[in-house]
Amino acid sequence: MAERKRLGILTSGGDCAGLNAAIRAAAKRAQAYGYEVYGIRAGTVGLMHRPVDAVRLDPNDFDGTLLRKGGTVLGSNNSNDPFHYVDSDGNRLDRAPEVAQGYHELGLDALIGIGGDGSMAILRRLAGIGGWNFVGVPKTIDNDVGATEVSIGYASAVNVATNALDNLQPTAASHNRVMVLEVMGRDAGHIALAAGISGGADVILIPEIPYSIDAVAQQIEAIRKSGRNFALVVVAEAVQTESGEPVRQQHTGGGTTYGGIGHYIGGRIAEATGAEVRVTVLGHVQRGGMPVSRDRLMASVFGVHAVDLVAQGKYDRMVAWQNRQVVDVPLQDAIDQFQAVERDSSLVRTARGLGISFGDTDPVL
Structure with a gap:
């Protein structure tokens, strides 16, 4: 045998x-x-x-x-x-x-x-x-x-982030606040982009698209003038400060990971607009769960x-x-072809079509 x-x-x-x-x-x-x-x-x-x-x-x-x-x-x-x-x-x-x-x-x-x-x-x-x-x-x-x-894992993480925006919106409206949600995205902004569209965000900040706080502030001011008293901002953890510095956290054992850009963005928005801002960092909540x-x-x-x-x-x-079916590819091809968010992708164009700002002053339409 x-x-x-x-x-x-x-x-x-x-x-x-x-x-x-x-x-x-x-x-x-x-x-x-x-x-x-x-x-x-x-x-x-x-x-x-x-x-x-x-x-x-x-x-x-x-x-x-x-x-x-x-x-x-x-x-x-x-x-x-x-x-x-x-x-x-x-x-x-x-x-x-x-x-x-x-x-x-x-x-x-x-x-x-x-x-x-x-x-x-x-x-x-x-x-x-x-x-x-x-x-x-x-x-x-x-x-x-x-x-x-x-x-x-991607779909579940987007679902968690979208649910967070669903929960943040009513409290933002109740207290006239800008809510900043920091989501995971070590090198790419796919979670922030998909959840931002699904959850009705007003601003989406991702590492693939350079931003300025002035442009973000302009979006929030435009929302105020329209008569709405709140705004939702989603930021991927890999987004850098305006000067190009990554925001990282030190962990027990000596390792570092991205984290903290949400608080930086929240503080800069408050300075630029005078709005009351609250920041939520989802972190590993996006990894776990059913x-x-x-x-x-x-x-x-x-x-x-x-x-x-x-x-x-x-x-x-x-x-x-x-293309709607399972295939197999050379392993090296998958390793070599890192998949970031493309600035002219369908989802980016969809977001812009919905009036969502990426904080950029020279958008690709």
Whole structure:
């Protein structure tokens, strides 16, 4: 009797809603091919352990409960690059060979990695070092992975941000205030743009479009003159100050992330307009929670197709969504084609058509 093939699955990078739906779909599809499926814990960190930190996945356990669950049951990490691993003494080590060997220690025939562009780049390098058969699945709330129109987690993050605007609008109107909402978006403004349109924002600030506080103030003054007593402003966390300085926060353990631009923008608006301003920072609220139907759907589609690629022996590929159907693309193409917001995109034009300001004095119409 032929030995059953072993398929590994891991989640890497920041968590998001829909990861468990992708794990579930891959495991259930793998069952049809007769594969043994192992979930690797904590991303590439699990492959460093000896024995490898992994758990046998039984598709019979993957009922609808997992489909609805946020986060990732396998755990993840977004700070332990195996090529530049920092140990407890602060030393930087290259632990990539250990991770690469972990694939073989577990006896895997193929590995599916669910991650963003950074994770994909690392996993592809590891696959080259270790001789892995690897397939990628795109996930990121920022929706900036190239070669795919959508990534797992984006729809749920936009939904959270839109709900926040829905809740901020009545209190803004009740107290004659300008409400500033800071949303995630490490390098791209997709969440701010989509939520701003859906949530009726008056101003959307994203890193792809330079802004001035004077232009933002003009928009707010125009709203006042029209007779409305409130305004909603959405800003992506990667937006910089007017002088071009990123706003970052220091975290326990020494790491830094974007955060705080909302308070900067709020203060500058108050100075320029005299308005009463309040700032809300959503932060990691956008990552957690139950995935919306769109993320469950895309995660299921991606998970099934990833296993089909393994069965077909098509490796070094990433599953993607293009023109209303699932496809697969060369993994390097997805890594190379970073997907920022284009200044003349349909959503930007839609926002301008609705009278939303991007704070720019020379808009592309």
